[in-house]
Amino acid sequence: MINLLKLQRLDTNIADCIQKEKELPRQKDKFFIQKERLAEEIKNSEEHCRKIQAEQRECEAGIEQLQEKIKKYEGQLPDIKRNEEYKAVLHEIEMQKKQISNKEERVLVLMDAHEEALAKLEEDKTRVQGEISKLDAECAAIDADLAELVQHRKALQAKRPELKEEVEPQLLSLYERIRKVRVPAVVPLNAESCGGCFMTIRPQIVNEIMGSEKVHTCQHCHRILYYPDNVSLSGAETIEESA
Ligand SMILES: [Zn+2]
Incomplete structure (x- = not known):
């Protein structure tokens, strides 16, 4: 992720x-x-x-x-x-x-x-x-x-x-598909709602996202969801600075 x-x-x-x-x-x-x-x-x-x-x-x-x-x-x-x-x-x-x-x-x-x-x-x-x-x-x-x-x-x-190579092919194709219609295509889970459309996500799904068990998309806006604590944001921050 x-x-x-x-x-x-x-x-x-x-x-x-x-x-x-x-x-x-x-x-x-x-x-x-x-x-x-x-x-x-x-x-x-x-x-x-x-x-x-x-x-x-x-x-x-x-x-x-x-x-x-x-x-x-x-x-x-x-x-x-x-x-x-x-x-x-x-x-x-x-x-x-x-x-x-x-x-x-x-x-x-x-x-x-x-x-x-x-x-x-x-x-x-x-x-x-x-x-x-x-x-x-x-x-x-x-x-x-x-x-x-x-x-x-x-x-x-x-x-x-180079960066594309690092992403799982299935996740990548999902991302490429979503970003054609919605940007950003990947959004954080904020509490129990989608960081893109702010609709509530089902607890079961929230748990799975928090547990990094499966990649889930928001059932309302179809963006890819991630749990911020699961990814080291500082790493992503570094990318931004070097970019
Ligand atoms: Zn959404």
Whole structure:
């Protein structure tokens, strides 16, 4: 029975490893999300720069158009005979010039804003690069942990055939059958009840288990029962530590 318990302990450790092997990669998910968020930040910064430049180009094109208009008006001036009309065209030229000067002011503001946005973009890129490096390092650490875990699990699995040999074939096949549906498959008898399902075990059976006469399974959950005092737990403990 002690050998079966050792085998069960090994199987539990292997199962724990497999569980952790599944969970570990999930820890990287949040790092991927953070990386995406950082990339988004840079994209927004770049977009901001582009918008400023686009507006600047629009202003400059507007200025050119207004200058064309002024040229046209100025070209008309020598041919105008009527004073009223002359004044109106002059007024029109004045208006266009005012618009140009507004746009020129806007261009200066935009040039400043663009310079500022570019500086911020550079700053963001440096900061984000640093943060991404950190996240990559975290992911690499998780990968290293995972590799170590896989190695550990394989070492445990390599020990299994040896431990299996130590268990009586009939008991082993019973154990293998039960553990497919219930884990742990081997449970202690607690007072007079099953350590797995906590149902009461018949006194006759309890006596036989205590006397190590026969291997019994719980009639309710079908787990293999053992009497803790009959097995040296310290031996099983050692297995756990070395595993
Ligand atoms: Zn039971």
